[in-house]
Amino acid sequence: MTLTEIIETFKTKLNPSKTMDSLERTANFYDESENGSGESDSGEDLKSNPYSNSATVAVKSSEATRITLNEKEPLIKLTDVWKIYQMGEVEFAALKGIDLEIYEGEFLVVLGPSGSGKSTLMNLLGCLDLPSKGTVFLNSRDISELAESELARIRGQMIGFIFQSFNLIPTLNTMGNVILPLEFQEEEPEKARQRGEYLLEIVGLSDKKFNLPSQLSGGQRQRVAIARSLAVNPPIILADEPTGNLDTKTGDYILDFLSKLHEKEGKTIIIVTHDLDIVKHATRVVYIRDGEIEKIEERTKNKSEK
DSSP: OOHHHHHHHHTSOOOHHHHHHHHHTSOOOBOOOOOOOOTTTTTSSOOOOTBOOOSSOOOOOOGGGOOOSSTTSOSEEEEEEEEEEEETTEEEEEEEEEEEEEOTTOEEEEEOOTTSSHHHHHHHHTTSSOOSEEEEEETTEEGGGSOHHHHHHHHHHHEEEEOTTOOOOTTSOHHHHHTHHHHHTTOOHHHHHHHHHHHHHHTTOGGGTTOOGGGSOHHHHHHHHHHHHTTTOOSEEEEESTTTTSOHHHHHHHHHHHHHHHHHHOOEEEEEESOGGGGGGOSEEEEEETTEEEEEEEOOOOGGGO
16 A cells, blocks of 8 residues: 555544544553664664653553453454455465454464565555455454445544554654644644644654654654554554564564553554564464465463563
8 A cells, every 4th residue: 555545544534522532531651761772863762661660650541442342353353365466367366265363452463474465464454455355354344345435434443553664744744744643534733732742752752743754763753653553542553564674672662662552551463574573572473474374373471582
């Protein structure tokens, strides 16, 4: 999906009152100042994980993260899903008979080498594309039966996207990029600004809100992308190689942030990657190769690994 298509998706108008109900119930993050370092970050603004314990500010669990009435029903379900591309006179199956269920509160890692079909799978998990055969359900609704405007509305409420290439709008400053989803939902400017400032604070970029993407390092841009993904407080965060363009220390910061977001807020985190190191954060790992799921591994997070 191109950046233009993503922007068009964001432009679908949502219900502002419902959005703000969700935002007002969102978690209260806490950020202790502690300098670190990142890719071209020179170490001046990487903060400690914003879930550090504090005697004055408690981390609250967000009611907005729970959306399913029946905990036994998956948030996302793929049943015998195929994705077939026509290449001249030849058909190429990027995905072959995928069956997968993702439940609320999981930290799911989809792991596979280049060309395995994981990016195609990501587009289907994010409901950015439709299957050639089979069925994709989002919150128990068959996405192929929804009008694009309705699908975009539901997707916009439920899924926050983080991309390897960041996909920031180059002509918008940091604040503008973060509040972009809220502006497309016609949120009140003052409420959108307050939400943007709140999110930039928790990712440690309050002093960068007027900077353009070209004035930020790779690590800073990824943190802007994370803040944008949380703008409407979606229950699902879908990340495509979120550390792929980052140095090791900044990548670890990003993964630790997402892991704590999962642990403390109950967010459902889905990461599509080829990086084996990310597996240590997962509660479940889906191994994919040649368009097919090889195996699914249940895991228990081991704190000593992190």
